[in-house]
Amino acid sequence: MKTELATLAAIIGGTLSMNIHALADDITPTSVPPVVVKTIPESGRMNVSPGEYEIKVTFSKKMADGSWSWCTVWDDSCPKGIESPKYDTDRKTCSMKVKLESGKTYGYWLNSGRFNSFTDTHGRSAVPYLLVFSTSGQGQSGQEISADNETEQYIQEQVKQARAGNYWAKFNLWQGYAKGAHDMTTNTAEAEKWLPEVVKGTYLAKFEPVNDFNPETPGEMLTEFSNHCHLFSGKDNLGGASFFRTTKQNGKLIGSFLTSNPDEFKTAIARDPNFKLISIEKVTPETFVAHEASAQESL
Numbered sequence: 001m002k003t004e005l006a007t008l009a010a011i012i013g014g015t016l017s018m019n020i021h022a023l024a025d026d027i028t029p030t031s032v033p034p035v036v037v038k039t040i041p042e043s044g045r046m047n048v049s050p051g052e053y054e055i056k057v058t059f060s061k062k063m064a065d066g067s068w069s070w071c072t073v074w075d076d077s078c079p080k081g082i083e084s085p086k087y088d089t090d091r092k093t094c095s096m097k098v099k100l101e102s103g104k105t106y107g108y109w110l111n112s113g114r115f116n117s118f119t120d121t122h123g124r125s126a127v128p129y130l131l132v133f134s135t136s137g138q139g140q141s142g143q144e145i146s147a148d149n150e151t152e153q154y155i156q157e158q159v160k161q162a163r164a165g166n167y168w169a170k171f172n173l174w175q176g177y178a179k180g181a182h183d184m185t186t187n188t189a190e191a192e193k194w195l196p197e198v199v200k201g202t203y204l205a206k207f208e209p210v211n212d213f214n215p216e217t218p219g220e221m222l223t224e225f226s227n228h229c230h231l232f233s234g235k236d237n238l239g240g241a242s243f244f245r246t247t248k249q250n251g252k253l254i255g256s257f258l259t260s261n262p263d264e265f266k267t268a269i270a271r272d273p274n275f276k277l278i279s280i281e282k283v284t285p286e287t288f289v290a291h292e293a294s295a296q297e298s299l
Helices: 002-022 147-163 167-179 188-199 218-228 262-271 285-293
Strands: 036-040 051-059 070-072 093-100 105-110 129-134 203-209 242-249 252-259 275-282
Touching (some): 051 129, 167 188, 188 285, 218 252, 252 275
Antiparallel strands (some): 051 093, 242 252
């Protein structure tokens, strides 16, 4: 695994080196994007102790608070979270408490593809970083668990959490049955069963920049929102602002979030002189599917 990681790092490093060389005349320490300078555990580490663990990622710059992209590398590559991510007071180190199982390999992309919410305070997306590590010990009862059994265990756990009211468990079940995510077999009937639960109490909020604020990238728009509105996804619920999307209309970025707190969202937007609320409407199954599937421009 270390050899594979080294090869991938060399490819990423080589590409970054060529891009930086081409722009050398314009580079200053503040103009380049943030990079990961340290992780706990280190990427490639073996024999991490199972149980509760705090993963930490340190960047080269101060980062935008409440904004991150802990992305899967393969299906079910991420451990179960215990607490939501958070930044230290210096806003350079982002940490997240998780529960690690024995004898497993875990992986995160810190920023990946269209998910680039690790940004500095100027909206620059951090260079993607691959964090992969494994835990000591064997799997349950020292035996290998088949992929089918792992998927069934995952579904059972999500159903249990969903029945207890966990919004993200409901979303995971819909996503799995609708799109085959999490190694689940698509099942239209089951997807249609969970979709009404996903959209229940959900609103689509749209807003636009005003007063000479004209962000050129979604990252700039998200940073402005985070600096003034302080609304985020909840650990077990949709929260004040989730599923950020932008579209361009008449040369201007239009932002949108899904929220379960429409009144709180209205109040938050009203506090920011650089944003104006366009609308807040109840989400239907059809509008949720369209919004969730819409591409988020690179942050």
